[in-house]
Amino acid sequence: MTDPRKGSDAEPTTHFGFKNVPESQKAEKVAEVFHSVAAKYDLMNDLLSGGMHRLWKRFAIELSGVRSGNRVLDIAGGTGDLTKKFSHIVGPTGQVVLADINESMLKVGRDRLLDLGVAGNVEFVQADAEKLPFPDNHFDCVTIAFGLRNVTHKEDALRSMLRVLKPGGRLLVLEFSKPTNALMSKAYDAYSFAFMPLMGKLITNDSESYRYLAESIRMHPNQETLKSMMVDAGFDRVTYHNMTAGIVALHRGIKP
Amino acid sequence: MLLTGLLASVELGINRVLRLDSTALARLAPLSGKVIAVDCRSPALQLFLLPSDEGLMLAAHWEAEADCTLRAPASSLLSLALSKDKTAVLHRPDVELDGDSGVLLELAAVLQDLELDWEYEVSRWLGPVATPLLGGHLRSRARWYRQGFASLGQNLSEYLAEESRTLVGQREAQARFNELDQVKLDLERLEARFERLSRSLETKR
Numbered sequence: 001m002t003d004p005r006k007g008s009d010a011e012p013t014t015h016f017g018f019k020n021v022p023e024s025q026k027a028e029k030v031a032e033v034f035h036s037v038a039a040k041y042d043l044m045n046d047l048l049s050g051g052m053h054r055l056w057k058r059f060a061i062e063l064s065g066v067r068s069g070n071r072v073l074d075i076a077g078g079t080g081d082l083t084k085k086f087s088h089i090v091g092p093t094g095q096v097v098l099a100d101i102n103e104s105m106l107k108v109g110r111d112r113l114l115d116l117g118v119a120g121n122v123e124f125v126q127a128d129a130e131k132l133p134f135p136d137n138h139f140d141c142v143t144i145a146f147g148l149r150n151v152t153h154k155e156d157a158l159r160s161m162l163r164v165l166k167p168g169g170r171l172l173v174l175e176f177s178k179p180t181n182a183l184m185s186k187a188y189d190a191y192s193f194a195f196m197p198l199m200g201k202l203i204t205n206d207s208e209s210y211r212y213l214a215e216s217i218r219m220h221p222n223q224e225t226l227k228s229m230m231v232d233a234g235f236d237r238v239t240y241h242n243m244t245a246g247i248v249a250l251h252r253g254i255k256p
Numbered sequence: 257m258l259l260t261g262l263l264a265s266v267e268l269g270i271n272r273v274l275r276l277d278s279t280a281l282a283r284l285a286p287l288s289g290k291v292i293a294v295d296c297r298s299p300a301l302q303l304f305l306l307p308s309d310e311g312l313m314l315a316a317h318w319e320a321e322a323d324c325t326l327r328a329p330a331s332s333l334l335s336l337a338l339s340k341d342k343t344a345v346l347h348r349p350d351v352e353l354d355g356d357s358g359v360l361l362e363l364a365a366v367l368q369d370l371e372l373d374w375e376y377e378v379s380r381w382l383g384p385v386a387t388p389l390l391g392g393h394l395r396s397r398a399r400w401y402r403q404g405f406a407s408l409g410q411n412l413s414e415y416l417a418e419e420s421r422t423l424v425g426q427r428e429a430q431a432r433f434n435e436l437d438q439v440k441l442d443l444e445r446l447e448a449r450f451e452r453l454s455r456s457l458e459t460k461r
Contacts, residue, residue: 059257059260062318063317065318065319066320067320067321068288068289069289085313088288088309089288092288094289
């Protein structure tokens with residue numbers, strides 16, 4: 001049986017928004033998007049979500065179970081919203097690693113956190129979520145907020161996260177998902193494909209990146225699919241919580 | 257999500273107030289990483305407080321175990337929040353403490369010792385010239401009102417007691433109470449004497 005994702009030259013393809021691109025090019029294209037939006041990432045997040053992204057992240061932190069002295073990995077940590085909170089929770093005896101594949105985002109995050117005086121227990125690592133450069137059984141908690149949909153091989157990334165987690169450690173995946181309400185879904189589609197690129201054009205002069213963000217959200221697995229992907233990767237007791245009528249979902253799994 | 261939003265707003269307000277005190281955040285820093293659970297019995301509501309050098313973080317639920325749990329009815333929690341002597345409220349019989357109470361006592365002490373520099377906050381909005389003028393004006397007004405109310409109270413009590421004779425003055429009342437006490441003592445002595453005399457008459461018979 002032929003794989004529909006494969007092109008004529010037999011190189012596997014993957015989706016980049018609604019387009020199909022060779023797998024080897026996706027990371028590069030995603031990097032371009034984030035290089036372009038890095039400088040105004042926080043402002044755009046606030047504008048596009050109406051500040052809701054702060055509440056979604058707060059909920060993720062509440063469910064993380066992180067405590068003083070823990071070691072936390074914040075993958076695709078971007079501008080460091082979660083890292084900042086975790087840094088205060090784990091205290092001086094704990095450690096938080098902010099990892100991001102994108103150099104521009106990592107720089108913005110590092111500068112922002114240093115300016116806020118968040119230092120001492122925070123490390124910054126440029127790393128690919130599919131091949132995490134950390135020892136096995138190392139972290140008490142791994143989080144990836146609004147990053148998994150940009151990863152080329154999500155299954156590999158989930159397995160890599162499972163490897164670096166300690167037994168009993170938690171993975172939290174905060175990601176856009178499928179709205180549970182049909183009416184909300186229609187309104188959300190109109191918002192994503194008309195308003196988001198327009199705001200991108202007005203503020204960062206880059207509507208294409210925000211069109212990609214909207215498209216990539218639609219291509220991301222829904223709540224149940226992501227749950228089964230986490231189970232297949234080896235996570236135990238996988239649950240998810242829908243937020244804002246399913247626009248965002250928080251998946252949580254425990255390493256057995 | 258609504259409760260999370262509400263707590264986020266309250267947290268923002270509390271931390272802004274805490275920043276008005278020059279020592280509060282430095283004193284909260286050693287409590288970083290500690291979790292205090294506040295368990296309101298009636299109405300049933302749970303809240304988690306996480307102090308750090310940034311202020312307080314409030315959470316509707318927290319997966320990790322709390323270092324200290326405070327269980328009390330809403331009335332006690334409210335008086336704990338408003339009272340100046342917070343440690344006295346913590347020793348009430350309807351207030352229960354589990355775990356490391358030192359964390360909660362330290363947090364209560366920090367909140368009790370708050371000395372808020374409102375003038376600094378106002379100066380950020382009005383500038384360095386207008387703020388002392390406004391502050392000086394408000395302070396003198398406050399002093400004037402305080403003195404005015406004290407003087408009104410004194411004059412009113414003097415008028416009612418001395419001039420209109422509607423009420424009995426404090427000293428006059430005290431003198432009457434002393435006389436009453438004296439009469440009471442005399443009566444008790446007289447009663448004792450009667451008893452003694454009646455007993456001696458009975459024995460003579």
